[in-house]
Amino acid sequence: MPPPARPPMTIDQKVRKPLKELDVKGVGDIQRLFFELSQTLDGEANSLVIKGARSEAEREQICKTFRNRWLGRKSGLIAQADENWLKTAGTDYKRDAGRFFNALRAQVEEKVTALPAEIRLHVGVDAVFTDAGSPDLTLPGHRRPRGSVHPVTRVMREIEDIFLGLGFSIESGPEIESVYYNFEALNIPESHPARDDWDTLYVDSQTLLRTHTSPVQIRAMEKHGAPLHILCPGKCYRHDNPDSTHATMFHQVEGLAVDTDISFADLKGTLDFFARKFFGEKIRTNFFPSFFPFTEPSGDLAISCVFCEGEGCRVCKESGWVEVMGCGMVHPEVLRHGGIDPERYSGWAFGLGVERFAMMKYDINDIQLFHQGDVRFLEQF
Numbered sequence: 435m436p437p438p439a440r441p442p443m444t445i446d447q448k449v450r451k452p453l454k455e456l457d458v459k460g461v462g463d464i465q466r467l468f469f470e471l472s473q474t475l476d477g478e479a480n481s482l483v484i485k486g487a488r489s490e491a492e493r494e495q496i497c498k499t500f501r502n503r504w505l506g507r508k509s510g511l512i513a514q515a516d517e518n519w520l521k522t523a524g525t526d527y528k529r530d531a532g533r534f535f536n537a538l539r540a541q542v543e544e545k546v547t548a549l550p551a552e553i554r555l556h557v558g559v560d561a562v563f564t565d566a567g568s569p570d571l572t573l574p575g576h577r578r579p580r581g582s583v584h585p586v587t588r589v590m591r592e593i594e595d596i597f598l599g600l601g602f603s604i605e606s607g608p609e610i611e612s613v614y615y616n617f618e619a620l621n622i623p624e625s626h627p628a629r630d631d632w633d634t635l636y637v638d639s640q641t642l643l644r645t646h647t648s649p650v651q652i653r654a655m656e657k658h659g660a661p662l663h664i665l666c667p668g669k670c671y672r673h674d675n676p677d678s679t680h681a682t683m684f685h686q687v688e689g690l691a692v693d694t695d696i697s698f699a700d701l702k703g704t705l706d707f708f709a710r711k712f713f714g715e716k717i718r719t720n721f722f723p724s725f726f727p728f729t730e731p732s733g734d735l736a737i738s739c740v741f742c743e744g745e746g747c748r749v750c751k752e753s754g755w756v757e758v759m760g761c762g763m764v765h766p767e768v769l770r771h772g773g774i775d776p777e778r779y780s781g782w783a784f785g786l787g788v789e790r791f792a793m794m795k796y797d798i799n800d801i802q803l804f805h806q807g808d809v810r811f812l813e814q815f
């Protein structure tokens with residue numbers, strides 16, 4: 435039986451032996467030895483870079499160990515190569531061995547200098563490694579902040595849900611609207627003083643940014659005819675000076691029911707149901723007479739003050755009631771403009787400000803907060 439093959443020598447073992455014990459038969463063999471050492475250098479540095487460090491201190495320790503292994507004064511690999519290979523090279527090989535040695539030493543010094551910058555810190559992932567050094571896959575990953583639904587959108591959806599539950603459907607219309615739909619069709623002729631109630635932003639003499647969602651009533655009547663039960667949520671614009679209760683852009687929700695035999699009692703019953711659903715069962719409602727050109731009779735719906743429960747406070751101006759929306763029985767002229775016969779059909783309608791509802795629901799005292807996009811405000815919802 436042949437003797438068992440001896441395992442090959444490691445480079446650490448080789449560098450501790452003089453050249454003559456390493457079976458060197460020519461310059462090529464010496465070159466191969468230095469090449470093996472240089473390959474070892476690259477391999478070791480690369481695996482340290484791939485592994486990275488979990489702290490500054492750990493990185494320093496890794497670099498120090500690496501430097502000692504290669505450049506240590508006595509037992510460093512370069513010192514050993516000098517001692518055992520360079521100095522033992524006979525005169526025949528001296529020059530070449532010197533060349534290989536100098537090239538390797540330069541390469542080692544370069545690596546030792548570059549290494550600290552190449553080893554990256556795993557910031558914040560300490561816990562991902564178990565004691566055994568392998569990743570712990572049961573730990574949660576890093577989450578990105580996801581944001582949430584804007585309070586105005588949220589309130590708008592809540593209002594929509596209540597009316598969808600009553601069989602209403604959602605309609606929308608353009609924000610850049612004609613003077614006809616925004617005013618004339620709603621029974622507000624030119625030069626009528628009621629137009630002053632809506633501080634209007636005009637695009638040109640016949641076009642404007644809608645001041646309310648009421649023009650969608652006309653568009654929906656034209657499109658679908660009667661009977662009709664719709665809700666129109668959307669943006670409105672007014673030439674108002676911004677303050678804590680006014681904004682140039684805000685949101686409204688419009689409601690419209692047109693059918694045979696619709697009476698003021700339907701309006702009262704529906705809005706009372708809605709107010710309780712939205713603000714809570716304790717809320718009481720009250721209808722005050724009002725005026726809108728597109729309804730007859732017109733009313734303002736007031737709810738018992740959500741802050742003092744009707745006792746009287748600063749918010750309700752000691753009255754116990756807060757007006758929350760305009761409403762009324764659709765004016766026959768408006769039905770006619772929508773192509774619906776007022777002799778056969780009647781209807782009720784309402785319009786409310788979404789920001790105002792959100793302010794009451796969440797006790798917010800400045801409408802501007804909704805539109806400033808400040809995360810500290812928005813993240814509370």
Ligand code: DAH
Pocket residue numbers: 645646647648688689726728729759760761762782783784785786
């Ligand atoms: N459009 C009115 C406004 O902006 C609100 C309104 C009042 C709408 C009464 C209606 C209504 O549909 O019947 O002030």
